[in-house]
Amino acid sequence: MAKMYGPGTGLRINGTEIANCTVIDGPDGSHADIDKTHLKSKAKEKGKGIPDYGSLNFTVNLDFAEPSHQALVTSFKNPNSDAYQIDFPEEGVPPWTCQANTNSFKLTGIEVDGLIQMEFTAAITGEVNFGT
Numbered sequence: 042m043a044k045m046y047g048p049g050t051g052l053r054i055n056g057t058e059i060a061n062c063t064v065i066d067g068p069d070g071s072h073a074d075i076d077k078t079h080l081k082s083k084a085k086e087k088g089k090g091i092p093d094y095g096s097l098n099f100t101v102n103l104d105f106a107e108p109s110h111q112a113l114v115t116s117f118k119n120p121n122s123d124a125y126q127i128d129f130p131e132e133g134v135p136p137w138t139c140q141a142n143t144n145s146f147k148l149t150g151i152e153v154d155g156l157i158q159m160e161f162t163a164a165i166t167g168e169v170n171f172g173t
Contacts, residue, residue, distance in 0.1 A: 049130025052099055054116060054143075056125050059109045061102040063158070065127060066168050068139065069095035094165040097125055097141055103148075103157045113161055116143040122166050135172025141165045 052059045073090030080115050104110055122140040129136065141163035150158040 053126040054112055057109050057112055060107045062099055066098040067096050068165055097163045100158050100160045103159050117146055128160045133143040137171050139165050139169040140167050148171040
């Protein structure tokens with residue numbers, strides 16, 4: 042497989058492609074360290090806790106008439122998690138999917154010669170399916 046580049050990558054919420062997406066960042070997973078050290082240990086002993094897949098952060102060029110942008114605002118107001126999917130541009134690369142709670146947004150770019158954008162964060166709940 043060759044290097045993959047960002048153009049052509051898409052993000053979906055509940056099956057609907059999010060229009061005018063300019064940045065997708067995440068998932069950004071990690072494990073907690075579990076201290077397994079005991080009195081006869083010669084050094085610290087550590088294990089891995091359950092994974093935390095972090096969050097999806099993404100930015101859109103805002104279009105108030107765009108249904109997918111309205112869906113993001115609705116998702117923020119809704120207490121339930123949503124199905125997110127990252128579609129990669131390279132043929133044969135399966136999408137990554139997860140459930141996430143859209144828990145923050147920020148309006149940016151209100152300036153001379155600026156595009157108005159919204160930055161969203163969706164906290165991942167449960168596992169990420171890496172398409173394997």
